[in-house]
Amino acid sequence: xxxxxxxxxxxxxxxxxxGIKSKVSEKSIIYDKACDLVENKVTESYFGLASxxxxxxxxxxxxxxxxRTGTPVISEYITNPMKLTTAGQHEFASGVQLxxxxxxxxxxxxxxxxxxxxxxxxxxxxxxxFVDGKSIARYSNWRTLPSRVPLSVVAGKTYKIEMRxxxxxxxxxxxxxxxxxxxxxxxGNLIQKIKDAExxxxxxxxxxxxxxxxxxxxxxxxxxGDRTDIQLPEVQRNCLKALKAAGKxxxxxxxxxxxxxxxxxxxxxxxxxxAWYGGESGGQAVADVLFxxxxxxxxxxITFYKDTTQLRDFEDYSMTNRTYRYLTDKPLFExxxxxxxxxFKISPAKFSAQTLSKNQNLEMEIPISNTGKMDGxxxxxxxxxxxxxxxxPIKSLKGYQRVSVKKGETxxxxxxxxxxxxxSYDEENYKMSVIAGRYEVLYGNSSKQEDLIKQTxxxx
Numbered sequence: 001x002x003x004x005x006x007x008x009x010x011x012x013x014x015x016x017x018x019g020i021k022s023k024v025s026e027k028s029i030i031y032d033k034a035c036d037l038v039e040n041k042v043t044e045s046y047f048g049l050a051s052x053x054x055x056x057x058x059x060x061x062x063x064x065x066x067x068r069t070g071t072p073v074i075s076e077y078i079t080n081p082m083k084l085t086t087a088g089q090h091e092f093a094s095g096v097q098l099x100x101x102x103x104x105x106x107x108x109x110x111x112x113x114x115x116x117x118x119x120x121x122x123x124x125x126x127x128x129x130f131v132d133g134k135s136i137a138r139y140s141n142w143r144t145l146p147s148r149v150p151l152s153v154v155a156g157k158t159y160k161i162e163m164r165x166x167x168x169x170x171x172x173x174x175x176x177x178x179x180x181x182x183x184x185x186x187x188g189n190l191i192q193k194i195k196d197a198e199x200x201x202x203x204x205x206x207x208x209x210x211x212x213x214x215x216x217x218x219x220x221x222x223x224x225g226d227r228t229d230i231q232l233p234e235v236q237r238n239c240l241k242a243l244k245a246a247g248k249x250x251x252x253x254x255x256x257x258x259x260x261x262x263x264x265x266x267x268x269x270x271x272x273x274x275a276w277y278g279g280e281s282g283g284q285a286v287a288d289v290l291f292x293x294x295x296x297x298x299x300x301x302i303t304f305y306k307d308t309t310q311l312r313d314f315e316d317y318s319m320t321n322r323t324y325r326y327l328t329d330k331p332l333f334e335x336x337x338x339x340x341x342x343x344f345k346i347s348p349a350k351f352s353a354q355t356l357s358k359n360q361n362l363e364m365e366i367p368i369s370n371t372g373k374m375d376g377x378x379x380x381x382x383x384x385x386x387x388x389x390x391x392x393p394i395k396s397l398k399g400y401q402r403v404s405v406k407k408g409e410t411x412x413x414x415x416x417x418x419x420x421x422x423x424s425y426d427e428e429n430y431k432m433s434v435i436a437g438r439y440e441v442l443y444g445n446s447s448k449q450e451d452l453i454k455q456t457x458x459x460x
Contacts, residue, residue: 001277002016002255004257005277014282014283014284020201022287034190035238037209039148039219040220043179043182046179047079047179048079050109058107059076059107060075060077061103061106062074062075064101066168068102068103073093074094083175085173092173092175098173102164102165103163104162104163105163105165106162107161108159108160110156110158111154111156111158114154116181119148119149119150119151120148120176120178121146122177124171125174127140127165128164130163131151131159140168145216187239187243191243200250202236202250202269204240204254205236211257220234229308230260230261231308232262232265237264241268244269249270251273252271253286255275255277256276258302259303259305261306273286273296274298274300292341295376297338297376297377297378299445301335303323303327303334306331323335325395335397335446335447336379337448340377342371344376345371346367349367350366356459360419361419363416364382364441366380368405368410368413369405370405370408377403378405378445379400380401380413380415380443381400382400383396383452384396384417384421384422384440387440387456388438392424392425399415401415415443435459436459438458440455440456
């Protein structure tokens with residue numbers, strides 16, 4: 001998860017758990033997976049009910065060619081949910097090559113009840129799943145991604161299940177498979193396990209296994225690598241509520257490559273750390289922030305909307321209420337928002353001029369005082385708005401500066417806005433240009449209106 005998308009392969013990766021272990025004795029840590037990333041149920045496996053040719057499990061047949069032709073290398077029976085890989089030079093079965101091989105997995109299953117069952121699939125390579133000769137899932141992929149394929153079955157009816165697999169393109173071969181009935185998750189055992197813990201660090205959010213480009217993923221909130229809503233997956237939301245109801249102090253570390261609607265989490269969590277996909281040392285960075293060895297100073301580079309209802313239809317191309325530049329509704333967290341373990345006071349700026357000609361730059365000196373108890377870094381942001389432009393942006397970021405300030409001291413940010421910073425769309429000439437008139441210059445530590453100081457200037 002930490003690597004993100006379009007990543008290289010690091011020589012080592014520090015997980016968030018590893019980072020926490022560098023701060024606290026393992027004897028003081030109770031670790032539990034707690035819940036799945038996205039599934040709000042657990043699967044009661046029916047793998048043990050499968051049989052083929054009077055033998056338990058799946059019959060697995062392998063060929064050392066990609067098309068399942070000629071004499072098989074080996075046939076054997078698999079009696080437990082599959083988790084096969086060539087990583088570490090492991091064979092899928094004895095005598096099966098690591099490259100250019102194929103496989104066929106066959107079984108029959110008699111449904112114990114009339115219900116919906118699910119197939120849990122994941123493969124690197126070509127994978128296709130058949131039930132009674134009908135293909136119900138098929139994909140080729142360069143990494144193993146989770147897939148949930150539902151099927152309605154009738155009590156007492158026997159179904160023929162078949163999977164076809166091919167190793168492709170020198171990719172590392174992987175195959176994961178199980179099937180069964182889904183049942184609701186009970187967080188009671190988790191709460192009992194951590195009954196003596198005062199503080200819970202809940203590491204959740206999304207994963208590159210769920211969001212990305214052209215992915216065979218289909219879960220509530222996720223389809224084909226796209227997101228169908230922006231809320232935190234329900235199972236994580238419910239787990240956080242259960243932890244809060246149990247009286248725990250909950251710190252939520254949210255990993256994601258995009259914005260998430262976190263309105264309920266602002267109530268169920270005592271703190272939220274937006275960690276994105278932190279890279280190979282992301283776990284150490286998160287731990288440094290959690291335990292106060294680093295004072296956070298990051299600012300959101302995107303708007304965090306409240307939920308999907310705050311978004312316009314994807315096919316509506318109007319910019320109204322889109323991004324901080326046009327949003328009139330109040331989002332959950334504004335563009336540029338970010339907290340610190342200390343407090344800063346931003347004082348009125350000194351401007352080089354109140355009236356500018358079109359060949360001048362605007363120079364600003366903005367005092368920032370650290371009024372808290374820790375050294376820290378603030379990011380001063382400067383926005384511009386043309387006062388009589390009713391069709392243009394409400395405000396646009398035109399400059400910013402990171403300023404480190406020791407506790408009890410004051411530093412001055414010096415920001416220069418070149419004249420191009422005041423460009424807007426010229427409807428008469430069909431181009432961007434600086435139009436004479438009045439402009440608002442707003443500066444502060446986020447795009448939130450209450451966090452900004454306003455100064456009006458005139459351009460001749």
